[in-house]
Amino acid sequence: MRLTFLGAAGTVTGSRYLLEHEDKRVLVDCGLFQGLKQLRLRNWDAFPVDARSIDAVVLTHAHIDHSGYLPALAQRGFRGPVFATEATRDLSALMLPDSGHLQEEDAFFANRHGFSKHHPALPLYTEQDARKVLPLFRTKAFGEEFEPVPGVRMRLGLAGHILGAASVHVRWDTGSLLFSGDLGRDEDILMRPPDAPPAAEYVVMESTYGDRMHLHEDAATQFAEVINRTAARGGIVVVPAFAVGRAQALLYLVAVLKQQHRIPDLPVFLNSPMAADVTAIYHKHRSEHRLDEDQCHLMCHAARVVNSVDESRKLNDMRFPAVIVSASGMATGGRVVHHLKAFAPDRRNTILLAGYQAAGTRGAALAGGAREIKIHGEYVKVRAEVASLGSLSAHADRSELLRWIGLLPRAPKRVFLTHGEPVAADSLRQAIEEQHKWSCVVAEHLQRVEL
Template structure:
């Protein structure tokens, strides 16, 4: 869609912009995948491994590798102990070494109830006759938002209003979440309520038709940091209207369009055009899929790790890595280091 749009409007540096891959290539690569169940023993060459449920998003796993009599864990993205949607991460088995993510190594999650915060934002916007635009990641965040909005309407905490999911990928993922309800906290009835309440905009024409909506409504669309996707087309229509609310429901990386808007940018560039930001910009706290440093410590305490297990921190900004290292050194007996670039570690 984006390649066609950029080519049609001459917005690309390429004379004929092409997508990185097409549908046929995406479908063909699926033949290379082999499903592995959680905690199933699997083998590649002389290395054995298991995937350990870690609660970040549907299917997220730590990888436990065994070779030469040693067992090494790679945490992957670790979910929260009290996530709105996902089950808590399963405690780890005994390991000889752990590579541990530290995304929230220097931050605690806000204790504000995300349902109440979302209800306040929706009600304030509807009261002034505006619309809510939510840039969202297609996997995980879009499904949580659907569930929350559906629940709030069922409980009468927000008015019944149209909610549109304008992301083909998020729509497909939502249906997958409903297919595997045993992997998260929602039961089958809640899954069907979530998918049945929200209007799915699958085609480009469906997306364009949202411009004809005159009453207050909510649009959830990709991408989560407003770097691309269908949300940009809605931004072009509605960012210059003071009654609009833009609600960011996830971390905004530095330099992204989302980060600039959260920081108070008065204009943003979309498809070569500078758009004034007169909309109200809000951030929904408490929906991160990553455990913070205290939750991470609690998860480690629940695991069967020996006190002297070496831990190497990865996947965090420099400040987060250092803060996580210092916290774990002070509060645990683990041997904690920050992984060095291209360093070699021997177990």
């Protein structure tokens, strides 16, 4: 078996791992590169192998940095099955077309206002391109063994990161390999904790928070404090939030805080129609998360859903206290960018970051204290308060990552660390080597390994 790291090596984005066994090829994850421009440009490069030669794709979960390159792969000739859990399939049916739609919108806006260096600006793929991929999905239950190609057996385990998120256990005649996928928290507000890992000779493990611990602060209390002090100034709280997972956690917290009279009964807007659809999917897959039917109902009715573009624009004219939850979570695109343009210059307002912000994103710039950010070709002053809800992250922190890998039934031959910035990945490498004395390396982009 040969493993090639086609993405998420030295960075947290673009998750893609190529497995080659005899004359068959399987791609584990098929994500978009996001963040820094030099990473985003990789999406436009020729794929490292002929897409027509890939026999199957297996997705760990539906986040765009793990699934969002699928339509582009299909454009390049991929026609095989895409294996995933049922929830991942359901979420992908929303997220992939939305990704294509946002790219079309961004290209249209760039062409209309003339700020792109490309003439004309083009989307990587369209909404229609994304919809063509959906019939390729084949769903597999957690724990169900399947053969994506002859001679390679796989099983999906609960990863706890978002609905449908899975670890992937791979076995062939002479070996075994475990992909952690993105691992969730032990005590997440919404999701159940990850399953203990099965034994494997090799492990490919995420390291997003490999050098950091999440704050042990109560997310509800933090959120209430931000809302209350912003409302007291007469301001608006703008929350860039991932449509899957983070938006639902925020809505649930808002509903609970209002119910407990810990925040004023101010208007809350969910300016992401996709996030509203995702929230409904939480009802369907209640066995994967902690909320019961009543709590799901509370979450689903916590905000007014903003559907049309006109409604979205009108939010920017508001001059009374409110909360706007809008995608994308790192402020890289979507409707939230327009809200930042409108509300960031006003000191009364607050921009609340509710999760990991990858290098090169507007969210990372805001978290780093930037006093201006570039939006649609021009710089926008940031006078609003910038706050963070670090305790709301859906990623396992350093201690949780070490606890998970420490549950392996026996020592692996080697651990490969991916999906982390270089400092975070190397910090986790050192900790694993010191605690377990195992061979552990940080994977490099396009590195090939014979297993």
